[in-house]
Amino acid sequence: AQSVAQPEDQVNVAEGNPLTVKCTYSVSGNPYLFWYVQYPNRGLQFLLKYITGDNLVKGSYGFEAEFNKSQTSFHLKKPSALVSDSALYFCAVRGSKNAGNNRKLIWGLGTSLAVNP
């Protein structure tokens, strides 16, 4: 069965420190991996994706994520956190071997990031 796990409900970091939000997955075939951010009372915004190519993917707002096939992980990182990064972060995946034309994403439960001044 396909699944996504975000093992931490909440991550707290101090402003200026590096941050990591973890994501692991299980899919059929090669994974298509995504990170989204949701600010309060807003819709989800796309941050970055991995489809193929370089394992280190750079996205919006200074975020990056590293695809690790052996560990089936796609952790979100940022070298220096800002208070404005405080939000809910979702990891999502779909497998390249999804049956037919199925473009459905499997979503993690979200990780709440709090960056403290």
Added chain:
Amino acid sequence: DAGVIQSPRHEVTEMGQEVTLRCKPISGHNSLFWYRQTMMRGLELLIYFNNNVPIDDSGMPEDRFSAKMPNASFSTLKIQPSEPRDSAVYFCASSSTVNNEQFFGPGTRLTVL
């Protein structure tokens, strides 16, 4: 680009009433997704369409929920009759075959009293 447009942004209704949520996907996108988000259950996919055809409706909670996509630029999600447990934020998202990522609308906050 205007992005995904949803209406209304807020809806307050009484139990038993019919509710219709509307979505206009990004022009050129051929996949459309309806999600529901609550504190208790998180983000749930209700149904998705590809080229206006429903592909996966396994997330539709019960027969009170129905969704249509009569053309490439419009979709509706209807709840009839509505119940208090339907209170949630409903998101519409669209994507294209070129870019795999989904783009979300601002959501409709539904409150059923």
